[in-house]
Amino acid sequence: MxxxxxxxxxxxxxxxxxxxxxxxxxxxxxxxxxxxxxxxxxxxxxxxxxxxxxxxxxxxxxxxxxxxxxxxxxxxxxxxxxxxxxxxxxxxxxxxxxxxxxxxxxxxxxxxxxxxxxxxxxxxxxxxxxxxxxxxxxxxxxxxxxxxxxxxxxxxxxxxxxxxxxxxxxxxxxxxLPFMPEVPSPRTENVVVSVGRLHDQKGIDMLLDTWAEAAPRHPGWRLRIYGSGEDEEILKKQCTALGLDDVVEWRGSTSDVPGALRGGSVFVLSSRGEGFPLAVMEAMATGLPCAAFDCAPGVREIIRDGEDGLLAALGNTGELARRLDALMSDKELRDRMGEAARVNIQRYxxxxxxxxxxxxxxxxxx
CATH class of the missing domain: 3.40.50.2000 (Glycogen Phosphorylase B;)
Structure with missing residues (x-):
């Protein structure tokens, strides 16, 4: 060397x-x-x-x-x-x-x-x-x-x-890769996790629209949003207007990202724009399959679509809802993609x- x-x-x-x-x-x-x-x-x-x-x-x-x-x-x-x-x-x-x-x-x-x-x-x-x-x-x-x-x-x-x-x-x-936890998520909780600032770039408004479509098909599942930011108040009003208050958890900022990710079974990225998103890398290292908007070359380089996660066209909330639906409906698919994600992300x-x-x-x- x-x-x-x-x-x-x-x-x-x-x-x-x-x-x-x-x-x-x-x-x-x-x-x-x-x-x-x-x-x-x-x-x-x-x-x-x-x-x-x-x-x-x-x-x-x-x-x-x-x-x-x-x-x-x-x-x-x-x-x-x-x-x-x-x-x-x-x-x-x-x-x-x-x-x-x-x-x-x-x-x-x-x-x-x-x-x-x-x-x-x-x-x-x-x-x-x-x-x-x-x-x-x-x-x-x-x-x-x-x-x-x-x-x-x-x-x-x-x-x-x-x-x-x-x-x-x-x-x-x-x-x-920000971290490689020894213990991955067991993927046993009916939770979809989002981690990011509550800011227009992160597209949490589009995520709420996506969840409004996906959640009714999956009783018992929750969307858990970690993050804070200037759009918090307007996003919570949107959540209420969509009738999602019972199926969305607002957890604020966290200093324990690995712990937050281990509490979920699927990760979702709804950003309008990204570079090489650390949150996706962290989720994959924790063994979570990702559903994401194909919003940047970095996203499609990190996520191998159909192998360790699923991509949707940028801004197409219906397509992102279908990607979430596929992962939420099929534990075998979640486990297979989550395990592949944990292996594949180690190239970084x-x-x-x-x-x-x-x-x-x-x-x-x-």
């Missing part, structure tokens, strides 16, 4: 402890790199509005602003120069061969103003090309990532689409992904 040099690795994100998958990914990778002997520093631009509980971390964290930066204008420009100088000072502490990984394009606006001479700079997009293209982030990715050493998406399919936009530095890196085990990162660092240093 090739031994790679130990490096200084900076992760720069919008916030160091923001609730969401990018933060979870950043700290998982930071821990993995630390365990491999790399010296890691996690940097955020602003404090998070909704905080993710992190516990003790074995590396330093820095947040540049005490609050939100000034509105665009002279004050904003002056504050950006000041905070970019702080970034420059942090980067200058690094040993030769250091790497800066910018996980979100907004954070890159500060990194671009800092002095990164002698550093390898990698910019990341943690969402699919198609979803990004619908947002203001798309033009910023094209503008701010074009000159970095590597722009990373999460799948080869998305990387090819970015290359088609003239991003010749584009490549891809899948997410690592952490050792493999870290090795790919170290290979990339070495390649970009040449």
């Amino acid at each position: 090739t031994e790679y040099p130990q490096r200084d690795v900076f992760f720069v994100s919008n916030s160091v402890d923001e609730l969401g998958g990018v933060t979870s990914w950043s700290h998982q990778m930071a821990r993995l790199f630390t365990e491999r002997g790399h010296r890691v520093h996690v940097i955020g631009i602003t404090p998070a509005e909704v905080v993710q509980r992190l516990g003790e971390v074995p590396y330093p964290m820095t947040t540049l602003y005490d609050g939100q930066p000034p509105r665009p204008g002279r004050a904003r420009a002056a504050s950006m120069r000041e905070q970019a100088a702080r970034l420059t000072a942090l980067f200058r502490t690094a040993r030769p061969g250091a790497v800066v990984i910018v996980t979100q394009v907004w954070a890159m606006e500060w990194v671009k103003q800092a002095d990164t001479t002698g550093l390898t700079v990698i910019g990341m997009s943690h969402e699919s090309f198609a979803y990004c293209k619908k947002t203001s982030r798309f033009q910023r990715v094209l503008r701010h990532y074009k000159g970095v050493d590597r722009m990373l998406s999460l799948t080869r399919e998305d990387a090819d689409l970015w290359i088609g936009q003239g991003m010749n530095n584009a490549s891809f890196m899948p997410n690592p 085990r952490t050792g493999e992904i870290v090795r790919h990162w170290e290979e990339l660092f070495a390649f970009l240093e040449r």
Whole structure:
């Protein structure tokens, strides 16, 4: 096995402890790199509005602003120069061969103003090309990532689409498996589990419409939703209007995702857009078959349709209801797909992904 040099690795994100998958990914990778002997520093631009509980971390964290930066204008420009100088000072502490990984394009606006001479700079997009293209982030990715050493998406399919936009530095890196529990779900509870923010992107409104169609055919089954967010009140009103209050459980955020998943027999993903969804990986590692909207290349790369889960066309709630119906109706199918999911997802085990990162660092240093 090739031994790679130990490096200084900076992760720069919008916030160091923001609730969401990018933060979870950043700290998982930071821990993995630390365990491999790399010296890691996690940097955020602003404090998070909704905080993710992190516990003790074995590396330093820095947040540049005490609050939100000034509105665009002279004050904003002056504050950006000041905070970019702080970034420059942090980067200058690094040993030769250091790497800066910018996980979100907004954070890159500060990194671009800092002095990164002698550093390898990698910019990341943690969402699919198609979803990004619908947002203001798309033009910023094209503008701010074009000159970095590597722009990373999460799948080869998305990387090819970015290359088609003239991003010749584009490549891809899948997410690592967040955990591999020793004890999988027994799949004995009549529960379908959803885990995600209560936000438009996650499509919980479409999930409720789906459940309104599927639930009447399966008395005794419940939909258990884990997550919090700005859409909570309107979603609960929708749930009541659909007559689902007796068959939907709102569990809020959880710090025990493996435990939440072990309590279910099927996992459902109803997102409008994703990158390489950690929740699906976690569910499969726990032995749950997944029914999901085919909303991103990452989803259809993780889930092998008909083998370890079932996919439905994005936004087709009737089709997603039929996929759930198939899994809820047939324990043998649930068990077969759940066991296949637990085996297949191990291709993303952490050792493999870290090795790919170290290979990339070495390649970009040449």
